[in-house]
Amino acid sequence: MSTTEFEFVSGFSAIRLIHGTNKASVEILLYGATVVSWNVNDQKILFLSDKASFENGKGIRGGIPVVFPQFGPGKLPQHGFARTKKWTLGDTNVDKQTGDVTAKFHLHDDEDTLKIWPFTFELTLSITLKANKFEQKLTVINKDDKQFDFTALLHTYFTVSDINKTKISGLRNIDYIDKVDNATLKHETNEYIEFVSETDRVYKNGATNNNLVTIIDNSNQQQFEIQIKTQTFNDFVIWNPWIEKAKNSNDIGEHNYSKFVCVEAGQVSKPVELNSKQTWNASQEISLISHS
Numbered sequence: 001m002s003t004t005e006f007e008f009v010s011g012f013s014a015i016r017l018i019h020g021t022n023k024a025s026v027e028i029l030l031y032g033a034t035v036v037s038w039n040v041n042d043q044k045i046l047f048l049s050d051k052a053s054f055e056n057g058k059g060i061r062g063g064i065p066v067v068f069p070q071f072g073p074g075k076l077p078q079h080g081f082a083r084t085k086k087w088t089l090g091d092t093n094v095d096k097q098t099g100d101v102t103a104k105f106h107l108h109d110d111e112d113t114l115k116i117w118p119f120t121f122e123l124t125l126s127i128t129l130k131a132n133k134f135e136q137k138l139t140v141i142n143k144d145d146k147q148f149d150f151t152a153l154l155h156t157y158f159t160v161s162d163i164n165k166t167k168i169s170g171l172r173n174i175d176y177i178d179k180v181d182n183a184t185l186k187h188e189t190n191e192y193i194e195f196v197s198e199t200d201r202v203y204k205n206g207a208t209n210n211n212l213v214t215i216i217d218n219s220n221q222q223q224f225e226i227q228i229k230t231q232t233f234n235d236f237v238i239w240n241p242w243i244e245k246a247k248n249s250n251d252i253g254e255h256n257y258s259k260f261v262c263v264e265a266g267q268v269s270k271p272v273e274l275n276s277k278q279t280w281n282a283s284q285e286i287s288l289i290s291h292s
């Protein structure tokens, strides 16, 4: 039976959505509205570092942190403030026919955000768990009397059995900014992106035209593919820190570099300009395609 449960994950308040089919479940912290797990039939689809630090002020290393209103470094803290704020839980719903479970999370401006980003806003992250799918819809409302600009991204960490055997399809013929090569603009000519060294790329408009981006894990153990479909989000960021950066990072560690790939749906290469009182919506739908 589908249901919701409150719990604590590493000391942080969380809600678990449970689906009546496929033993599917998802756990979301109020901290950052960060999804920390999505499991289907005992498979952990999302990667959460065993060294992740659950500490106020720090982003969670794994799951799906929400990046807003700034991607990467800049005037605001790295990746903005949404991932380190406590969100509030809104409505939850279980669809009696399908068993799909939805929970909504809200964040709005406060004294601290106004000091560093002087705009009134409201964010809603709506999360729906289906039997073998997972959806996130991000809504930004400009409540201010002036326009604001922002970038936003769902920083999704996927578990892979070995990054060396992982391929990503769906981004051929897309221009990308290669962040490990002085932000040089390049053109993807390969059918599959493969990983042989540190990879940090922004595929500009890689998410438009309903491009289906697929993660293919070529390990023998893995019997499924993951497909990501987006709406409104224009870009895809593909990231793996590789050995040295993982080793030098307190919350990753060398032993983890090969266990994940980040495929991040976002709007980052060109900021959204949102007029006063306007609303912007974007979403991702992640599907598990079983081959067994």
Ligand SMILES: O=P(O)(O)OC[C@H]1O[C@@H](O)[C@H](O)[C@@H](O)[C@@H]1O
Residues within 6 Å of the ligand: 059, 072, 078, 079, 155, 179, 200, 201, 237, 239, 264
């Ligand atoms: O360590 P953070 O702030 O969570 O960021 C992780 C990575 O996030 C990716 O989205 C960026 O493209 C990378 O440049 C960055 O290193």
